[in-house]
Structure formats: structure tokens, C-alpha cells
Amino acid sequence: MTCNKYKYGWLLYHKKDIDKNRWFIDNFIEKFKIHNVTLELVPADDFDNIINNRIPDFAIVRAINPYYNRKLEKSGVRVYNSSLLSEISNNKANAVSFVNNLSIPHIPTCVLRRDEKTGELYIHRKILNSPEFSFLEYYDSLIKNFGKKSDYEKYIIKSVSGHGGREVFILNEFDSDNIIPMEAACEKYYSDKYVIQPYIDCGNKDLRVYIIGGKIIGAVVRHGISGFKANYSLGGEVSLYELRQDQKNTVMKIANELKADYCGIDFLLFGNDDTLIFNEIEDVVGARMLSECSDIDYISLYVNHILDI
Ligand SMILES: Nc1ncnc2c1ncn2[C@@H]1O[C@H](COP(=O)(O)OP(=O)(O)O)[C@@H](O)[C@H]1O
Ligand SMILES: [Mg+2]
Structure with a gap:
């Protein structure tokens, strides 16, 4: 069965993630082959060099950093997922803000940034639910009052770009100096650093x-x-x-x-x-x-x- 839409695509992964995703990668490449489409595994670590030499018909980005999605789209490549989705979803503050605009209940969220001069974290914005979700008012009021140390066990803090629960803490157990970002390159992409949310049982x-x-x-x-x-x-x-x-x-x-x-x-x-x-x-x-x-x-x-x- 030959596909008329695409002939040649990229499957982008960070080198460190290739071995643990080998089964998925091999299966994926095989399935495309059935349709006479070549899917090439491309290490994202060499992205800038490779993209200057050749361009695929499409790219599947499995390396977390919206930079790749955006750069490929700018070169006219159809990217799975789009840079819009990648930019929204790989930053928890962006994701909540996006859903808030759709008037869907979300966890009330307070977004922190870091002052470049002093290194201090500060509250950049609060993303609260729209008024019709009255059952969430209690949580909204918790976050409005955020700042009282006695309440710190009622809050959760997470880095905006963490995964697998590894950068998620109860606020009074949090120490930003001890977090090694899992997606360091992705983290650099955003000015938002952490979100604080009420703990919802x-x-x-x-x-x-x-x-x-x-x-x-x-x-x-x-x-x-x-x-x-x-x-x-x-x-x-x-x-x-x-x-x-x-x-x-x-x-x-x-x-x-x-x-x-x-x-x-x-x-x-x-x-x-x-x-x-x-x-x-x-x-x-x-x-x-x-x-x-x-x-x-x-x-x-x-x-x-x-x-x-
Ligand atoms: N505000 C919250 N209230 C209660 N539980 C939470 C809250 N935020 C996260 N959790 C729990 O912690 C888990 C990990 O948090 P999440 O925001 O999904 O980070 P990660 O991207 O690391 O998975 C969630 O799957 C959920 O079970
Ligand atoms: Mg999660």
C-alpha cells in the first residue's frame, strides 16, 4: 500500500531516550514501511546541524522541547505535534491558562518566575477558575491567600516542565536548589519556572x-x-x-x-x-x-x- 501524502519523515528523539523507547521506535518505523514511507530516527541532539542539510516531508517530535517543533514548522515541515500544542503542554502554566480560556474547571494555579538579578522567585500571575465553578471557590480563596506559612502543607509546587511526578512537591518540602530539571533545555525555553496549586484531595x-x-x-x-x-x-x-x-x-x-x-x-x-x-x-x-x-x-x-x- 503506497502513501501519496508523504515519502520521508523524521522521528526525533533525544539520544538518551532512544534505548528505552526502542520497541516503540522499531514498530513505528516498520508500520510506515508497509506504506512505502521512510521514517528515519534522527537524534535531536544534532538537530541544528541536520536541519541545515536536509528537510523531511513530515516530522514526529518525541524530544520534549518546543524549539524543535517551531523550527521545523518555520521550514515548512508538518510537525506531529504542532508547535502550538508543544508550547502549551510542555509548560504547566501555559496549559492551565489555555484551559481557563475555554471555561473548563482546572486546578487554580499561581505562576512563579525568577528575578534575574536577585535569583528570588516571585508570583508572576494567578490563573483562577471562572466564577460559575463555585465548587472550586474554596481552592480559589486558598490561593488568593497564598503566602501564609502556616498553610504550606495545603499547597503543591511543581516545575512548569517536569514529568513523571519527579518535580512535584508539597510546598513545605520544597527546595529549589535540590531540583535537577529533567528537561533542562525545555525549561530554558520558558520564563515561567514553577506553579503553586492548592492540594485537591x-x-x-x-x-x-x-x-x-x-x-x-x-x-x-x-x-x-x-x-x-x-x-x-x-x-x-x-x-x-x-x-x-x-x-x-x-x-x-x-x-x-x-x-x-x-x-x-x-x-x-x-x-x-x-x-x-x-x-x-x-x-x-x-x-x-x-x-x-x-x-x-x-x-x-x-x-x-x-x-x-
Ligand atoms: N494540585 C494537586 N492536588 C492534588 N494532587 C495533585 C495536584 N497536582 C498534582 N497532583 C498529583 O500529582 C501527580 C503529578 O503531578 P503532575 O502535575 O501531573 O506532574 P507531572 O507532570 O510530573 O506528572 C498528579 O498525577 C496528581 O496525582
Ligand atoms: Mg502528570
Whole structure:
């Protein structure tokens, strides 16, 4: 089966991530080959040299840094995901701000930047929910009063570009000098450094919804087994979740606006009716959790989306 849309594409990864993603990379390349499309694995570490020599028809960026997505788009390359999605989702402050504009409930968020001269962190802006979500007022008022040391165990602080729960702390356990940024290059891309949020008690579980080609392909609930973080990579448990229509509508509002190719959208599940409270968007998303509890062939779905099959 020959594809008329593309002949040659790039699969961009940081060298450090290639070995642990080998299975996904090999499968992905094989699936494109079936359609006579060559997908070349390109190390993002050599990006600037390589892009000056040749240009692909399309690029799948699996190296977290919106710089690559933007530079490729400027060269006329169709990029999966777009630089818009990459810029919004790889900065937790941008993601919350984006969802706030869609009037979807999100975790109230206070954005910190660092003063270049003194090195001190300062509050740059607060992103609070729109008034109709009155059930979140308590949290809004917590964050409005943020600053009282006695309340520090009620807040969470996270670096804007962290992953896997490794840069997420209860505020009174936080020490910025001890955080080694996982995505240092990406962090440099943004002026925002940290977000502070009220701790919202949702029983240590959260929801990941997978989107491919603007459609929901599945959702899983993650349940943290130690501490408040539900991340699978920290040893969380996972099970398939059936979304109600109203929950699907919320997710689709975000996915449509982002023109999402392949991403994960994460929510806290709040209260007895599992109200979705937006947390973050994962641009370079893996699907280990989905594979764990379903037979969904996300690689084929993604290839079909890219090739318009
Ligand atoms: N404001 C919050 N209130 C309660 N739990 C939270 C809050 N923020 C994050 N968490 C929990 O911590 C986990 C990790 O935080 P998250 O913002 O998703 O960072 P990461 O990008 O590192 O996964 C989330 O999956 C969720 O279970
Ligand atoms: Mg997360």
C-alpha cells in the first residue's frame, strides 16, 4: 500500500531516550514501511546541524522541547505535534491558562518566575477558575491567600516542565536548589519556572485521556500507591475508565482547540460524580498504561492518522 501524502519523515528523539523507547521506535518505523514511507530516527541532539542539510516531508517530535517543533514548522515541515500544542503542554502554566480560556474547571494555579538579578522567585500571575465553578471557590480563596506559612502543607509546587511526578512537591518540602530539571533545555525555553496549586484531595487518583487525530481512543485511572502523586512511573496502579458523555465533551473541547495529533490530557477526578478538573497535557505521551489494560493498537491508529488512511 503506497502513501501519496508523504515519502520521508523524521522521528526525533533525544539520544538518551532512544534505548528505552526502542520497541516503540522499531514498530513505528516498520508500520510506515508497509506504506512505502521512510521514517528515519534522527537524534535531536544534532538537530541544528541536520536541519541545515536536509528537510523531511513530515516530522514526529518525541524530544520534549518546543524549539524543535517551531523550527521545523518555520521550514515548512508538518510537525506531529504542532508547535502550538508543544508550547502549551510542555509548560504547566501555559496549559492551565489555555484551559481557563475555554471555561473548563482546572486546578487554580499561581505562576512563579525568577528575578534575574536577585535569583528570588516571585508570583508572576494567578490563573483562577471562572466564577460559575463555585465548587472550586474554596481552592480559589486558598490561593488568593497564598503566602501564609502556616498553610504550606495545603499547597503543591511543581516545575512548569517536569514529568513523571519527579518535580512535584508539597510546598513545605520544597527546595529549589535540590531540583535537577529533567528537561533542562525545555525549561530554558520558558520564563515561567514553577506553579503553586492548592492540594485537591481526590484520593490519590487521576485520569489520563488519550487522544489520537482529535479523537478519544481511551482513558485510564491511575491510583498512587504511596503519597499523593498518581504517576504510573512512581509505581501507581492503572485501570480502564469509561467516560460519561459530559466528560467526553469537556475533553473534546480541549482536544479540538489544540488540534491534537497524539497527546494525553490529564484531570483530577473530583467529588462523588468524578467531576473533571484539568491538570495538564502530555505532548510526548507514551501509552504503556493503555497497553497494560487494553488491546488498543495506538501505533497503527497514529500511523493511520498521520497518513490519512
Ligand atoms: N494540585 C494537586 N492536588 C492534588 N494532587 C495533585 C495536584 N497536582 C498534582 N497532583 C498529583 O500529582 C501527580 C503529578 O503531578 P503532575 O502535575 O501531573 O506532574 P507531572 O507532570 O510530573 O506528572 C498528579 O498525577 C496528581 O496525582
Ligand atoms: Mg502528570
